[in-house]
Amino acid sequence: QVQLVQSGAEVKKPGASVKVSCKASGYTFTSYGISWVRQAPGQGLEWMGWISAHNGNTYYTQKFQGRVTMTTDTSTNTAYMELRNLRSDDTAVYYCARNRGYSGYEEHWGQGTLVTVSS
Amino acid sequence: DIQMTQSPSSLSASVGDRVTITCRASQSISSDLNWYQQRPGKAPKLLIYTASSLQSGVPSRFSGSGSGTYFTLTISSLQPEDFATYYCQQSYTTPPYSFGQGTKVEIK
Numbered sequence: 001q002v003q004l005v006q007s008g009a010e011v012k013k014p015g016a017s018v019k020v021s022c023k024a025s026g027y028t029f030t031s032y033g034i035s036w037v038r039q040a041p042g043q044g045l046e047w048m049g050w051i052s053a054h055n056g057n058t059y060y061t062q063k064f065q066g067r068v069t070m071t072t073d074t075s076t077n078t079a080y081m082e083l084r085n086l087r088s089d090d091t092a093v094y095y096c097a098r099n100r101g102y103s104g105y106e107e108h109w110g111q112g113t114l115v116t117v118s119s
Numbered sequence: 120d121i122q123m124t125q126s127p128s129s130l131s132a133s134v135g136d137r138v139t140i141t142c143r144a145s146q147s148i149s150s151d152l153n154w155y156q157q158r159p160g161k162a163p164k165l166l167i168y169t170a171s172s173l174q175s176g177v178p179s180r181f182s183g184s185g186s187g188t189y190f191t192l193t194i195s196s197l198q199p200e201d202f203a204t205y206y207c208q209q210s211y212t213t214p215p216y217s218f219g220q221g222t223k224v225e226i227k
Contacts, residue, residue, distance in 0.1 A: 035214075035216070037163075037218075044204075044206065044218060044219075044220050044221040045155075045157070045163060045206050045208075045218040045221070046218070047208070047215065047216050047217050047218055049214065049215065050214040050215070050216070059213065059214035059215050060215065061120065061215045061217075062120060062215075095162055095163075099210075101213070101214065102212065102213060103151045103169070103210055103211065103212060104210055105153040105165060105168045105169075105208070105210055106153075106155070106163070106165060106208075107165050107168075107174070109162035109163060109164075110162065111162060112162055
């Protein structure tokens with residue numbers, strides 16, 4: 001079955017960077033893309049961006065452009081999301097999800113990774 | 120970017136009630152509209168994709184309709200496990216995609 005397993009919780013100081021991983025199994029990794037979605041405490045879902053595991057093409061929401069980098073490692077079927085210059089309002093649960101990318105949808109989700117930004 | 124607006128933001132209903140949530144897009148998105156359910160502390164779960172297609176394993180009391188800029192999610196007979204927050208999402212052609220602000224369904 002399709003599984004997305006994310007790395008563990010992180011605590012970071014303002015201005016630092018965080019890199020969250022998402023290891024996929026149960027399907028052909030390069031046939032889909034990976035979306036990243038975050039959710040601040042008590043808030044709604046915020047779609048951050050998407051990367052094709054086939055060719056590495058990326059699409060980022062304008063809000064995160066210049067501060068986020070999404071990558072994949074096809075040798076380990078793992079996707080990564082790096083967010084730089086962290087602020088306190090980046091405190092959130094970060095989810096990865098499988099999405100084919102063209103008129104696609106998030107069909108399978110990781111368990112989420114809590115990133116806390118605090119001095 | 121395409122903006123999604125859900126209404127209401129929250130609602131109270133009883134078991135057995137029929138519930139309808141609406142979602143409007145800031146521009147036409149054809150039928151590229153998806154619905155998710157999220158229970159507290161859990162990852163979202165896909166319910167409906169491309170406006171009206173029921174995801175495998177999702178009970179038939181959930182249905183979706185609409186196209187263009189106006190969409191609805193209907194729960195025909197609310198069950199105890201349906202008390203959760205529901206999000207619409209547009210996935211029109213290529214990313215970036217976006218979610219509505221969510222509708223919390225609470226017990227009356």
